Amino acid sequence: HAKRSGKGKIAPFVDSLEVTAHSRLELEIELRRALQHEEIEPHFQPIFLLHAHDLLAFEVLARWKHPERGFISPAQFIPVAEETGLILPLGMALLRRSCATASTWHRQGFPVGVSVNLSALQLRDSKLAQQVEQILKESGLPASALTLEITESVLMTDSAQNLAMLDTLSALGIQLAIDDFGTGYSSMAYLSRLPIQILKIDRMFVDRLTDHTKTHSRSARGDKAIIKAVVALARSQQMKVTAEGIENEQQATLLRQLGCDNGQGYHLGRPMGLAQADAFLKSYPTLANQGELLQRRAA
Numbered sequence: 507h508a509k510r511s512g513k514g515k516i517a518p519f520v521d522s523l524e525v526t527a528h529s530r531l532e533l534e535i536e537l538r539r540a541l542q543h544e545e546i547e548p549h550f551q552p553i554f555l556l557h558a559h560d561l562l563a564f565e566v567l568a569r570w571k572h573p574e575r576g577f578i579s580p581a582q583f584i585p586v587a588e589e590t591g592l593i594l595p596l597g598m599a600l601l602r603r604s605c606a607t608a609s610t611w612h613r614q615g616f617p618v619g620v621s622v623n624l625s626a627l628q629l630r631d632s633k634l635a636q637q638v639e640q641i642l643k644e645s646g647l648p649a650s651a652l653t654l655e656i657t658e659s660v661l662m663t664d665s666a667q668n669l670a671m672l673d674t675l676s677a678l679g680i681q682l683a684i685d686d687f688g689t690g691y692s693s694m695a696y697l698s699r700l701p702i703q704i705l706k707i708d709r710m711f712v713d714r715l716t717d718h719t720k721t722h723s724r725s726a727r728g729d730k731a732i733i734k735a736v737v738a739l740a741r742s743q744q745m746k747v748t749a750e751g752i753e754n755e756q757q758a759t760l761l762r763q764l765g766c767d768n769g770q771g772y773h774l775g776r777p778m779g780l781a782q783a784d785a786f787l788k789s790y791p792t793l794a795n796q797g798e799l800l801q802r803r804a805a
């Protein structure tokens with residue numbers, strides 16, 4: 507069991523490798539309670555255009571504000587939420603809150619995008635597209651302001667069913683992103699059939715760009731080549747590239763030079779609670795023009 511931690515700390519709920527049946531069950535029971543009490547809330551990490559520094563969107567990252575244990579990391583509870591099916595109501599609750607928040611920002615004159623993570627189970631739920639459509643309608647958020655992120659590994663496992671769901675989602679006018687790109691084994695032929703607008707390069711590649719301690723410089727060159735290849739692939743498919751996990755200016759500069767469109771990471775902005783994200787958005791000098799972006803994408 508995790509020890510109590512200080513305020514704001516992410517406490518390891520269970521040892522990630524040795525999850526006992528007892529703690530798993532305990533976590534599931536607590537998760538059900540948390541869902542009812544809305545203890546799991548969206549936090550927001552900014553995503554920027556790498557060249558212009560304009561604020562483009564916020565990625566929504568789930569945070570469990572546990573009354574006794576403090577903040578619990580999504581790495582601890584998302585897997586359990588997936589195994590128990592609780593990810594379905596949880597995912598929808600987070601999407602609803604995120605779209606409502608973004609819609610408020612739009613009405614206040616800050617047309618920022620919002621990017622929400624989707625789990626494998628959600629993608630396989632036949633009601634997903636209908637629910638997304640309903641949430642967009644309720645919130646009044648323009649569909650083009652919503653991105654759904656799906657990890658590459660999930661896209662590779664399935665099938666005709668996934669493909670059909672992606673097409674239905676895409677037809678709503680939202681954007682789709684492949685998360686953690688580069689860690690799976692997608693082929694170009696397969697990618698070209700998917701209605702995807704954004705590739706998010708996994709943090710591992712960004713990390714290795716400037717990590718001269720753990721890896722040989724030859725490996726850093728290799729990672730530059732990989733990023734170049736991803737950028738070329740994206741260009742050929744009219745997709746944008748977002749680099750995640752940017753932790754220093756050197757990485758930001760390199761990624762810009764390599765042609766990445768967007769960037770996200772602790773160096774640019776940490777995930778923030780609602781009040782902090784609201785203040786950040788409203789004091790940030792330049793917002794990416796969504797209309798112009800869409801035009802450029804269409805051209």
Ligand code: C2E
Nearest residue numbers: 567568580581584600623624625751752753770771772773
């Ligand atoms: P992800 O979608 O790839 O999100 C990026 C993760 O990298 C986040 O971790 C974020 O806090 C972290 N990160 C951002 N910038 C940096 C950086 O510069 N350095 C480092 N070291 N890390 C950085 P987080 O919030 O712990 O989330 C972990 C994963 O949990 C996410 O990975 C996503 O797969 C999943 N997740 C989070 N929220 C949700 C959710 O609402 N629904 C679902 N299905 N999955 C979620």
Ligand code: MG
Nearest residue numbers: 565623655685
């Ligand atoms: Mg993500």
Ligand code: MG
Nearest residue numbers: 685686706750
């Ligand atoms: Mg990611």
Ligand code: MG
Nearest residue numbers: 685686708709
């Ligand atoms: Mg990740």
